[in-house]
Amino acid sequence: MKDLTTTEILDKTETKYFTFAHPPYELTLESGEKLGPITLAYETYGKLNEQKSNAILVLHALSGDAHAAGISKKDGAIGWWNNLIGPNKGIDTNKYFVVCSNVIGGCKGSTGPSSINPKTGKPYGIDFPIITIGDMVNAQRHLIDHLGIEKLLAVIGGSMGGMQVLQWMVAYPERIRAAIPIATALRHTPQQIAFNEVGRQAVMADPNWRMGNYYDGPKPANGLAVARMIGHITYMSHISMEQKFGRRLRTGKEPCKFGVEFEVEGYLRYRGDTFVKRFDANSYLYITKAMDYFDLLNGKPLNSVFKGLNAKVLVIAFKSDWLYPPYQSQEIVKACKLAGVEAAYCEINSTYGHDAFLLEIEEEAHLIKHFLNRVSNDLAIGV
Amino acid sequence: MKDLTTTEILDKTETKYFTFAHPPYELTLESGEKLGPITLAYETYGKLNEQKSNAILVLHALSGDAHAAGISKKDGAIGWWNNLIGPNKGIDTNKYFVVCSNVIGGCKGSTGPSSINPKTGKPYGIDFPIITIGDMVNAQRHLIDHLGIEKLLAVIGGSMGGMQVLQWMVAYPERIRAAIPIATALRHTPQQIAFNEVGRQAVMADPNWRMGNYYDGPKPANGLAVARMIGHITYMSHISMEQKFGRRLRTGKEPCKFGVEFEVEGYLRYRGDTFVKRFDANSYLYITKAMDYFDLLNGKPLNSVFKGLNAKVLVIAFKSDWLYPPYQSQEIVKACKLAGVEAAYCEINSTYGHDAFLLEIEEEAHLIKHFLNRVSNDLAIGV
Numbered sequence: 013m014k015d016l017t018t019t020e021i022l023d024k025t026e027t028k029y030f031t032f033a034h035p036p037y038e039l040t041l042e043s044g045e046k047l048g049p050i051t052l053a054y055e056t057y058g059k060l061n062e063q064k065s066n067a068i069l070v071l072h073a074l075s076g077d078a079h080a081a082g083i084s085k086k087d088g089a090i091g092w093w094n095n096l097i098g099p100n101k102g103i104d105t106n107k108y109f110v111v112c113s114n115v116i117g118g119c120k121g122s123t124g125p126s127s128i129n130p131k132t133g134k135p136y137g138i139d140f141p142i143i144t145i146g147d148m149v150n151a152q153r154h155l156i157d158h159l160g161i162e163k164l165l166a167v168i169g170g171s172m173g174g175m176q177v178l179q180w181m182v183a184y185p186e187r188i189r190a191a192i193p194i195a196t197a198l199r200h201t202p203q204q205i206a207f208n209e210v211g212r213q214a215v216m217a218d219p220n221w222r223m224g225n226y227y228d229g230p231k232p233a234n235g236l237a238v239a240r241m242i243g244h245i246t247y248m249s250h251i252s253m254e255q256k257f258g259r260r261l262r263t264g265k266e267p268c269k270f271g272v273e274f275e276v277e278g279y280l281r282y283r284g285d286t287f288v289k290r291f292d293a294n295s296y297l298y299i300t301k302a303m304d305y306f307d308l309l310n311g312k313p314l315n316s317v318f319k320g321l322n323a324k325v326l327v328i329a330f331k332s333d334w335l336y337p338p339y340q341s342q343e344i345v346k347a348c349k350l351a352g353v354e355a356a357y358c359e360i361n362s363t364y365g366h367d368a369f370l371l372e373i374e375e376e377a378h379l380i381k382h383f384l385n386r387v388s389n390d391l392a393i394g395v
Numbered sequence: 396m397k398d399l400t401t402t403e404i405l406d407k408t409e410t411k412y413f414t415f416a417h418p419p420y421e422l423t424l425e426s427g428e429k430l431g432p433i434t435l436a437y438e439t440y441g442k443l444n445e446q447k448s449n450a451i452l453v454l455h456a457l458s459g460d461a462h463a464a465g466i467s468k469k470d471g472a473i474g475w476w477n478n479l480i481g482p483n484k485g486i487d488t489n490k491y492f493v494v495c496s497n498v499i500g501g502c503k504g505s506t507g508p509s510s511i512n513p514k515t516g517k518p519y520g521i522d523f524p525i526i527t528i529g530d531m532v533n534a535q536r537h538l539i540d541h542l543g544i545e546k547l548l549a550v551i552g553g554s555m556g557g558m559q560v561l562q563w564m565v566a567y568p569e570r571i572r573a574a575i576p577i578a579t580a581l582r583h584t585p586q587q588i589a590f591n592e593v594g595r596q597a598v599m600a601d602p603n604w605r606m607g608n609y610y611d612g613p614k615p616a617n618g619l620a621v622a623r624m625i626g627h628i629t630y631m632s633h634i635s636m637e638q639k640f641g642r643r644l645r646t647g648k649e650p651c652k653f654g655v656e657f658e659v660e661g662y663l664r665y666r667g668d669t670f671v672k673r674f675d676a677n678s679y680l681y682i683t684k685a686m687d688y689f690d691l692l693n694g695k696p697l698n699s700v701f702k703g704l705n706a707k708v709l710v711i712a713f714k715s716d717w718l719y720p721p722y723q724s725q726e727i728v729k730a731c732k733l734a735g736v737e738a739a740y741c742e743i744n745s746t747y748g749h750d751a752f753l754l755e756i757e758e759e760a761h762l763i764k765h766f767l768n769r770v771s772n773d774l775a776i777g778v
Binding site for chain 2: 138213218248307
């Protein structure tokens, strides 16, 4: 197989901003509350063709942002899915026009709890309304309208990004030709809710959280770091941890008796500490809650979920992913098949755990590339 | 099968105390530090026979204590393994003399970080020396000497209790006739260390922890509650959570936006909150660290671990236990077999996860009862 991961890199990518839902035309959220104005931070790569038929929407996971690919013009940062998106890569920006936007509720340029509430002139904090995966997708739909795209060639995302893919399939089936949900689920199990809830408890237990009203003082960094550490354990597999750390001890001394000794401890603390520098604790609460609320079944029978969808679907799961185990992806496939939707299932034999959707690029890239080729070809010949 | 779980209950059990290692005869710990005097809280059930050959030592897990069975005379509390230990039960107190002691480092009557340091007249806090599973077992050996027992009929325990069983097999092979390690491991994997480390981080992130020096003020209750919640997720299985909670919502209203909504959230918070009332945060740090240090391999080949052991071994694991997965129990069996030790392996088909060693009593009781019968009979006929 040709290596799709080491080719040309997109240079000087830029984040743009789209603002809509200006009062009195606010967006009505699924909760019934209204929110506006709403800004979405987004990036685009490649060129939209004349027919506007080559657009792919990439959806990010819990801690992601709009900067999916290339080198940021602003700070030189590499996009979070850069190995997959770019010229001649799995999602080939020579062929496709790729869009990625930061979710509402986020803290990377889109409107969220750390944004200024126009009514008070202060950050929303927990006055920010509860948001859902449905609300995230509704906001994205406004952006897609703004870009003049009537029908997306594909929606693609992993983890919470995959939930947004599934939501697109249900909420706007007529706006997509194909969908690739990766390492995700139709709804959170109580175990998935439980891990998120403990993370939220860790944040809210931090006295600096102050009911979400911390923007003028110290941040609830300790609580958020603990939440992120819990997350990282669930993102890795038992095997990938064994391979990465074993029981090796760190070198160097620690002043405190309960300091870092095992390498895995050092890794978790490092990941926790770096996360608090780049992420807002309230966004963590809102976004994890949106994931927990997500439930495409909600009492309905499985065969009704994707009824009427006329899109091709590629479902990807990873063998060692115990946070979003393969059986949850198989359930998505089953729901598609029961609704007569064309769906393929690929389980990649990775040891990386849930992180595999960001790391197991080689195989993922080939699967996605060939699937997108087929969708494009079918479109060209009018199938 | 006769139901071994619903028979007679031991009434008015009492916790006793044994103090040893009075200065200048302190106990030398594995770290090289000295500790003394040391008090062990312990309970006994049944009667030691004349030959002193019917004694069984029961070892408790992370949050356990000496009160393993019966109704406490002091407060009416039921012992943590009451369904397994009692007249005619799996561990039959009509036949056996059962001993259970709180580990050193604990907070249930044995010497630990919340005990008064005789040198300062104040609680040790984190001046308490680091303790290991080996130190716990060495202290128990002093108690067994004190009770005049030369050779235990069996040592039995689950989880960290199972680690102590394994340690007895290695440290005092000549003092045991049989061993039953349940749902345990020869050593912690990095994933097991990681879960413990995040719990410790949650405790230490609580500003009330104050470097362990909190005994004259508010306790680090929020941090310890988060640690316990993480623990509870790992003790249950994905299936047992689904069966217990599903995605059901709690009834009743919460004042805060990020209050309890899903039943699983309410359960975790309840378990977290009740734990902080009965457990000391520093003991949590010391005991989890002892588990993480535990490593019977430590670079040695597997066949050398139990070399020279002349005891019968019954290893029990639970299918849905993902915290101490069956493969770790199988490794114990393999180590026994490689050393020529007689070992049987039983994997119970439970959905309770790691908690199964406390809940899956019916099958566990039968396995243990028949195994102990055989060990007793062999002893009687001099095998």
